Structures are given as C-alpha cells and as structure tokens.
Amino acid sequence: MDDLKAKYLSDIANAGDENALEAIRLSAVGKKGEVSLKMRELGKMTPEERQVAGPALNALKDEINSALAAKKAGLADAALDERLRTEWLDVTLPTRPSRQGSLHPISQASEELTAIFAELGFSVAEGARIETDWYNFDALNIPGHHPARAEMDTFYMHRAAGDERPPHVLRTHTSPVQIQSMEKMGAPLRVICPGGVYRADYDQTHTPMFHQVEGLALDKDISMANLKWVLEEFVKSFFEVDDVELRFRASHFPFTEPSAEVDIRCSWDNGQLKIGEGDDWMEILGSGMVHPKVIAAGGIDPDIYQGFAFGIGIDRLAMLKYGIPDLRAFFDSDLRWLRHYGFQCLDVPTLHGGLSR
C-alpha cells in the first residue's frame, strides 16, 4: 500500500496539466482505479484483515484526493498566472471621452440666494418679462412725467397703428412682481423675485438684459434696522465670510422711503476682491422702506403694514463672488467661458453643506 501511495503522489506531483491529472485520478480513485479495486476486495477479507485494511485504504483514498485537489488548484493558478501575464494594458491611455456639462453662474447664484432667503422665510415669485407700464412704473410711484422714467433706458414694445394704449415695456426691474405678489398674497408677506430685466444700455459694465433679485418683506413692525440685518446676514452667507460691514447711504428711489444705497467694505488686491476687509467701499444694492403709495398700489393698507424692499444684481453678485471680470461674457455662450466659470450638476448649493465648494 505504501508503494501505491508513493507512486500516485509522485504521479500527481509530476502531472503537467489537468488532463494528466484526470488520468491519474481515474487510474487511482476512479470507478475502476487501482485503489477502488482494492477497496472492493475488502468484502473478501476476514473481519480482522478488514479492520486493518479498511481504514488504511480510506486514508489512502483521502490522501490521493487531497493531493489531486491541491494539484488542480495549483495548475489553475499557474494557468491563470500565465494568462494574466499576457493581459497587459497601457493604462496610461485615456478613457472613452464623456462630455462635461455645466450650469451657468446665474443659475448657480440664483439657487444660492434662494437657499439663503428661504431660510429667512422668503418664498420665490416670478413674473412676466413684458410688462404694462402701470406695473413697471405707475404702481411703483413713477408717474409718466417722472424723470426716473427717462433715466431708466427703458425698452418699449412696438405698438400697432391704431392701438392707443401706452406701449408695454420690457421690465426694467423685477419690482412689478412685488406689486403682483402683494395683490396675490396680501400681508404679511416675504418674497424674493429673481429674474431677467432689461435696460437699453450696452458697454463693458452694462448689458441690455441682466438679472436681478428683489426682496420684499411686509408686516406691522418691520423697520429699516431689520432690513440692515437681513442684508448683513445675506451678504455674510452668500459670500461665505464670517463678518461683513455694510454702509447705508441715504439715496432716493421712487418706490421706497427712506431709501438707501448699500456699500460693502472690501479690498481690491491685484484685481482680487476681498469682502469684509480693507478700506474700499463698493456699492452692491439699493433698498429702502416701501413707499406707502406702493403698498397701497398692491392693495394693502399702508397705515397698518410697512416693510422693506431691496434689489440686487444677480449677475453682479456672481461676478463678485466668483471673480468673473466681464458682464458681457455672461451672455456670449463661449464654451471656454461656460466650462471655466460654470458649475457641476451636483454642486447643489445648500446651507447645511455649504453654498460653494
């Protein structure tokens, strides 16, 4: 039996491939294999002989099976190793190209400021780009002869001959939405109105269309001090800085009283803007307490309700925050610009995760 064992273990060890191994298995422990045949002979043995030969044969069979399995695994590993040796890739080759999409900075900035104002309880209202002159001017305390009308560089829509109505205008601000929101929702009210607006002006810092967000808050006891706080909080949150200093300067808008232009403390260093430090002041927005006539035009009693309104350029905010130099490029759709200043689809601004990366 030791001879058998020695022979087969040696054969297994020397087997060159799976076929040879299978042949050894058959001749050893196959149905008609040498070990199997010997086990059949057990029946003819005396009980005493069987008691000795049985376990020995079983042990031999197990040993051969184990050796076969081990050798088989070894051969498979060797074969795989051999295959893998030929499977070499130049992994420095580029991948299949995939297009990188992007969001426009105006969309991103709009979502950022929506997130901030939502936190303060402001909902989002939108309106029409073509407006009646009543909503764009009269309701905002800018009557027909008011010099502010001439200063607005308004685009007017063509009127067909015989149509004697005053021409509609391309809204010069999103303020008409304030009136419409008052009409629709009444007071108390907190709403922001983002969207495209128009002025007939085109140079380095002006485009005939740009984007604005207006805010309106009405209640019985809202004051200009609340306005200042809201703007401070907004600017801190939007520009992601710990501290800002705002300067309110008396000014005039027909639709607010008192009115203030708001400057932000900043510094310019090598063309880089830093918010909240330095010795420069930069005008960023106009604001004030809503004029009683405007509140009345929105169908709300100005003796009961008061509140503030402000307007900021969205494009301008994006320029300042993201260091974009030229307003005109916003609307030029240059692929290089869109890629450079655009945002990825998963850059969703949130207050809990941060507005920007």
Next chain:
Amino acid sequence: MKFTLSWLKDHLDTDASVDEIAETLTDLGLEVEEISNPGDRLKDFTLGYVKHAEKHPDADKLRICQVETDEGDLQIICGAPNAREGITVVVCKPGMYIPGLDITIGVGQIRGVESFGMMASERELELSDEHDGIIELASGAVGDRFVDWLEAHQPAKVDPVIEIAITPNRPDALGIHGIARDLAARGLGTLKTPEFAPVAGTFESPIKVTIDADTLDGCPLFTGRLIRGVKNGPSPQWLQDRLTAIGLRPISVLVDITNFFTYDQNRPLHVFDAAKVTGDLRVHRAAGGEVMKALDEKDYTFAGGQMVISDDTGIESIAGIMGGEASGCTDDTVDVFLESAFWDHVQIALTGRALKINSDARYRFERGVDPEFTIEGLHRATQMILDLCGGEASEVIIAGDVPDHARAYKLDAERVQSLVGMDIPESDQRQTLTRLGFRLEGNMAHVPSWRPDVQGEADLVEEVARIASLTKLQGKPLPRVTDGIPKAVMTPQQRRQQMARRTAASLGYNEVVSYTFIDQASAALFGGGEDAAMLANPISSEMSHMRPALLPGLLQAAARNQARGFMDLAFFEVGPAFHGVEPGEQHNLISGILVGNTGPKDVHGAARGVDTFDAKADIEAILAAIGAPAKVQILRGAQSWWHPGRHGKICLGPKKVLGIFGELHPKVINAMGVKGPVVGFTIWPDEVPLPRKSGATRAALGQRDLQAVERDFAFVVDAEVEALTLVNAASGADKALITEVRIFDEFIGGSLGEGKKSLAFTVRLQPSDKTLKEKDIEAVSAKIIAKVTKATGGTLRG
C-alpha cells in the same frame, strides 16, 4: 451737479476739509462722483529764490542759476528768458513729478554742467498754457508751499471741484445754496445767505407780459423787467473761472449771469435782447406746427398745447426750456429783458421729452424749482447785471401769482423709531427739520417751498434719518415667520426648472443664458419675427424681436463657437419664450442641442456623430427627472424647423405636447450659419402634469419570488411601421403577466425585400401566483403574435 469749494463757501461757513465735505455729501444722499483737486498734484512744489544767475559757458540761451531752497542751495540750468537773479520761483527738485511734462525730473548734465531739478512754467504745472517763461512770484518766502501761495493769491487755480449725483427728488440740491443747507443741517458749518435787497425800478418796463388763461396751470407766475443801457461782453475773470471750473463755457456776461444763478440758487433765468422783441410778451400754448430756431441753433416744431413765449412777431422762447435764437443776447445787446418765471414740472417734462431738448433749465424745472424764489432771483440777477454791466432797471413786471404750495405733515417722533429703527430724540428731530427750512407749529411741519418732494409723513422720517446719518443704523434681527423649521418655498415649476438644469448638466450639456431678443430673420425661422414682437427701440438689429423659442439662441451660440474652432457642442437653456406680446404671453422652455460628435476621436473608437437617438435619450432623461409619465405617445408632424422624417413629439394625447426631439431641418441650420447636422429637443415643462398624489409615500413594492421568463419574437413588417406600435400591441396581450417588451433588433431590406423590415423584441413574463408552465407560455405567446399581427399587419418571422 458740479461746484467748487470756494463757491460752496459763499453759502457755507465751514472749516471742513474737501474730504470731510465729500464724505458727508455722500452720506447725506448727495453722492459724490468725482473730486478733482488741482492742488493735489502741486502739493510738493515749494518756492525758491534765485540768488545768482550767469550765462552757461557753452550755450548763449542757458543760464546757470544758484537757487536758494528749503533744502539748501541748488544749481539749476534754465533756458527761460526771464531766469535771472533776484526773482522768486517755483522749484522742482530732483525726484519730483512734473504733471505738465509727464516726467519725473532728475539730476542732469546740460552741456557739461550739472543741473539739480528745474524751475517751472505755468504750463509745466498745468496751471495755464503759459510757457514763455518760468513762474515769477511777486511775494512768498523760500520753502513756502506753492499751493499755499496759490490759495492765498490765485485761489481759483487750486479750487477743488466736486461733482455729485442728484437723485430726481432733490431739485433743491441743484443749487449750491441747497447743498450748503444740507451740510449745515448735518452740522458741518453754518448756512450763509448772501445779502439781498430788492432793486427798485426807475421807470416803467416798455415790455409787458400776459399769461393766457389756459396756460396759468403751466405758468402760474412770470416776472421780468427791462434793464436798459447795459454793456455786454466777456465776464469778469472770477465769473469765468467759476463757470469754467464746473464745465460751462463762458459766453457773455449777461448769459453767464443767468448760468450763475442756475447753479447758485437753482434759479434758471432767461435774457431777451429787448431790441429784438416786438411788442409785449405773451405766455401761451402753441397751436401746433409753429417752428422756432432755439439757442442751440436747431429748429423745433411745436405740437399743440406746448407752452411758448411769443412777441408780436411769433414764438421767441420754448417756455422754461430754451430761448429762441432770434431774440437772444449778443455782445451788442444794450437793453435786456430779464425773465424769472415758474413753470409746472410735468408740462416741462412732457414738452422737453417730446422735443428731445436737454437743457439746464428743463432739467431743473422738470424736477421743481423754488416758486417763492422767483422774484428774489429776479432781483438778485438784476443787481448782478447792474454791478457788472451797468444800466438802469425798470420796475418789475409780474403776471400771475406764486402758486400755492403750502402743506404740513405731522411729525410723529416715534415714527423714526418704528420705521427706521433709530432712536433720535424729538428735540434733535425738530432741530434737523428746522435747519432744513421746515417751519414747526406744534407737531405740524410746514414744508419749505424748495422741497416739492416732501409729500407725506414718511418724507419727514426720511429727512430726519438722512441728516442723522443712516450709517449709524444698527441691524436688528428680522423675526422668523414660524418658530419651527422653515418650510420649502419653491413651487413645483421652480423645482422642475432646477431639476431640468441639473439633469441636462449631468448629461454633458453646458448651460447658456442668451438674450431674450434676437434678430428678425432668426425669429422668423422659428415661427416668430412678426411686427408685434418687435421692440420699438432696440439697441441693434441683432436684438430686435422677442424670441419665439430657445433654439435660435442655441444655434447662434453653436455658430459662434464653431467659428472659434469648437465643433463638438452640447448646449442647453432654460428660460422664457414669447408667444405673444401681452404681459404673461410667455412660456418656459427647456431646449438643448447637440452638434458634431459625441466626443473627440479617441483610442477606443467610441466617438461618433450625434444622432436623433442621443437627443431622444436626453429628452427622456430630463422628462423623467421633472416627473413626466413614462407612458407617452410619440407623434409626428412638428413645426417646419424640424427634419420632417427625423423627429418625434412626446405627447399625452394629440394636443398635449410635453416635448419634441429630433434633427433640426438642414435648411434652418444652414440659414443660421451652423455646420450640421444638429439634433436637439425642446420641453414645455409646464405642460407636464403635476402629480396627483400628495405626500411622499410610495406604493407597496410588488416583489415576486417566482421566476420570470423571457421569450424573443421577430416580425417582418412594412418599413413605415413604428416600433412603438408593435411594443404597445405586445404589451397589451396580457397586462398582468407582461412586465416589459424590449426591442433589441432592427433589420431593414436585404433578403426581406424592398420596403420591409424585421423587428425583434424580448417579452418578459412575470407570474404572480404560480410558476409558468410551457402551455401557459405558449398561450400568451399566441396572444402576443395575434395582437402584433393585427396591429402591424406583419408576419412572425420563422
């Protein structure tokens, strides 16, 4: 509005510096746009004394001067003819910047002799064009600053000029006196009122004035008088200096005096040459069609109702806006008729706008001048004419009356706190208003005649807060709307736009924002471009019509980028398009285009030309993202800018179009200057129905443990038969059992013959209660075959 510091100091007694004044003005709402301080560039120059001068050994015209300065004696070579011993000069030491030469002077060698700096001429210091010699001063000590010397002897040369922006509500600040009043109210000095005494007339004015009854509402008051025997000509230097400093061209003393009061007191005046006025003056409304040449030498044709001033021969002045050339003053004028009138701001604004005249007078009258100052202005101007031109004044002619402007509002001291949030004692509030010219009677504040903008209690609050300074305002938290966690604020439509944007970006599209007005030709290609959609005053023909769709803007973007060498493009836009020109006749669209290849050529051979199925995949992904139902119809027959055979309308019923995808028509692409083909899509997001259910709960998941079975079928059908017809037919064979029908092969022509194609599909069967047996599968297969055959007229492929 421009003024000089010295002019301001005629009205304000103050020691404040220019910078303090400028800062205060801005804070008061009179925003400083520019300060130009000519003294700034001269501040380093000091006086020197030429102790000794001798001829340069090698040059006849040069002198070697020994100049005593605050830093010791300097040797300076000078070529000026007046450079000589014993004069006081302005020294430019080495290292100093010479503004008129735009150089920094250094130590030099002139023909072998060293020179340390220079002595300046007026031109070199930008004081005048004088360059015949160096500046020679009659006084001054060595080391004195030249600016100080100028301030003491020629103040106009170093008078700082301040330019401020005036908001439309502040006509009073269009006069320097009004600006001084604001500064004084803030406490930056004391308001000075230049002495005033009415000038009595010595004879009756030969020119009389009447105002037509129908014009009294536009011209409630007209005052004037004749001044005879004047001598016109150039103004005295001080007056010329003042006007020049603020950017006005001196013309003649009579005209300059009217300009002086326009700026000094916001009191526009007019002077007629009395010799050119025939008969009396009449203020009336134009009949319409009259023509007058104005002082700007342009002819103006009047519309009926516009206010004018006529004499017996015709119109001589556009009332309150601009005088006529014919009756204007010249250097030869001897008798002058001086006008000081009050005009209604609305009528001046409308006439000025209609005639397109921008004059200082119109600018002021349409904002509102002080009606009470009408006569005082006349007297003050008379006095100045008599002082500067001589002559003799007639009695004053007055037509009409000072209009009633009296009004008073209650000063509620608490209101400043409740509206602005600043705590200002009532006594301070009253003092502020008093300093601004309000008259307080109890708690009623009577508005001064020069403040037409003050029209209510809120204006009083504004004045008090403005003078107190809004910079002192401290922010105060805005209370939350609810005590709890804020609710979502976006509407479903707003959410959809956001989802659409981010999905499109994830699919590799770059978002663009384009102008909502485009050129007529491009608009017309996409169903727009009609006159109604036109702007009355576009800034260019490229931006003349409201866009009927987003695709033209995207194609223009593609053309621009192709011109820059970028050929593989994927752009999208989300925004409004216009189906009419009434407010609200706009709708939101989401459009995208793909141009060129799916990517640059690559080692894996993956890049290929974009095709309609790329556009379809993307529109389906975006529609899914914004919550459109999965089961839709795909119809044909979209507008002419789509390829007639390669597009589909994604519909819920024939009239409910959610979107269109496909290839754009080659002719349209060509007309837009784009190298095609271009595929793209448009979605009408507001057409996608809002989900009916409320709440976030999902339906229970019907997960089956029984094994699903798949079976393949292939049918030969006519080439025009659409795959969706076949899929719908197969799906309908057993709605409970069939969970999916998926086309996996299309084969056209070949052995099938002309006009035929083979479509192969897999049907997935998912039993719910018992395992499928072969006969069950055969039964459902038979139903599928029958349904598809009936729906398509095709035959099962053996």
